[in-house]
Structures are given as structure tokens and as C-alpha cells.
Amino acid sequence: MNAETVVFVVFAVAAVSGGLVMVLARNAVYSAMGLLTAMFSMAVFYVLNDAHFVAAVQVIIYAGAVMTLFLFVIMLIGVDRDDERGEQIPFQRPLALLAGGGLLAVVLVAGRAAWLTGPQEEGDTNGTIEAISEQLFGTWMITFLSTVLLLTIAAVGTIALAQFISPPRGTAVEEAEE
Numbered sequence: 309m310n311a312e313t314v315v316f317v318v319f320a321v322a323a324v325s326g327g328l329v330m331v332l333a334r335n336a337v338y339s340a341m342g343l344l345t346a347m348f349s350m351a352v353f354y355v356l357n358d359a360h361f362v363a364a365v366q367v368i369i370y371a372g373a374v375m376t377l378f379l380f381v382i383m384l385i386g387v388d389r390d391d392e393r394g395e396q397i398p399f400q401r402p403l404a405l406l407a408g409g410g411l412l413a414v415v416l417v418a419g420r421a422a423w424l425t426g427p428q429e430e431g432d433t434n435g436t437i438e439a440i441s442e443q444l445f446g447t448w449m450i451t452f453l454s455t456v457l458l459l460t461i462a463a464v465g466t467i468a469l470a471q472f473i474s475p476p477r478g479t480a481v482e483e484a485e486e
Contacts, residue, residue, distance in 0.1 A: 311418035323349035
């Protein structure tokens with residue numbers, strides 16, 4: 309079995325496990341952590357398919373920014389009940405450290421054979437910044453700019469509406485809430 313297959317199997321199990329945790333967890337923070345695991349596993353799949361730029365975008369945008377936003381919203385909403393602070397599973401921390409260390413070892417051993425360093429062949433541009441930018445700013449330029457314009461209008465409209473939703477001070481709506 310080659311290194312690429314080992315990495316794929318390990319992260320396929322991690323992706324499915326993350327998806328199951330996301331759907332089945334009762335706590336919203338645990339669901340977000342399951343989603344984060346699935347997103348990170350997808351980034352590894354992109355690397356296995358030589359789409360390194362897409363993998364970097366997956367980690368930076370989705371696993372980084374979007375998950376930070378999700379967790380921020382979850383914390384703002386709050387949780388209706390207090391969570392128990394004690395460990396639910398005996399020896400949970402040592403088992404987690406052992407599993408994390410084992411996963412790191414598998415990835416490092418498999419990655420030594422799979423990672424490419426140095427220049428590649430001239431025709432191999434699949435997943436590179438050049439190939440993506442050629443498509444994005446060439447073939448799909450109008451679509452890209454339309455999406456940017458639409459998202460900008462939506463953001464400005466949301467900010468404008470947020471300023472007018474709160475009722476003025478001293479109105480009947482404010483007095484009824486008290």
C-alpha cells in the first residue's frame with residue numbers, strides 16, 4: 309500500500325467521522341468542530357489531487373474564517389444549559405494526545421513520499437495559481453465581478469437595514485419590552 313492511499317484512508321475516516329459528529333452532536337460547538345474536521349480533511353484531499361492552491365484556500369477561508377465566524381455566532385447566541393466541566397470519558401486527554409500524535413506520525417511518514425518540492429514539469433499546472441487565475445480572470449471574469457458586486461450590495465444593504473431596525477427611544481415597542 310503506497311503512502312497516498314494511507315493518507316487518503318486516514319483522512320476519509322476523519323472526514324466521515326467529522327460529518328457524523330457535526331450531524332449527531334447535541335452541543336453546537338461540537339458540531340462546529342466536526343465540520344472543521346471535515347473541512348480540513350477535504351483540504352488534504354485537494355492536496356492529494358495536486359490542487360495545492362485550492363487546499364490552501366480551503367484551510368484559510370473555510371476552516372479558518374468561516375469556522376471562526378460560526379463559533380463566534382454560537383458564542384454570541386449562548387447555550388441554554390451549563391455543560392459539565394468534568395471529563396466524560398476516562399483518560400480522554402491522554403487518548404486524544406496519543407491519537408493526535410499517531411495521526412501526525414502517519415501524515416509525516418506518508419507525506420515524505422508524496423510532497424513535491426522544487427519545480428514540476430512545464431505542462432503540469434493543474435490546481436496551481438496560474439491555472440485558477442487564468443480561468444477566473446479570463447473565462448469567468450464577468451461572473452466573478454458580478455458575484456463580487458452582488459456580495460458588496462448585500463453587505464451594504466445589511467448594514468443599512470441593521471441601523472434602522474432598532475426602534476427610537478421612548479416608543480411603545482421599547483416600553484413593552486421592559
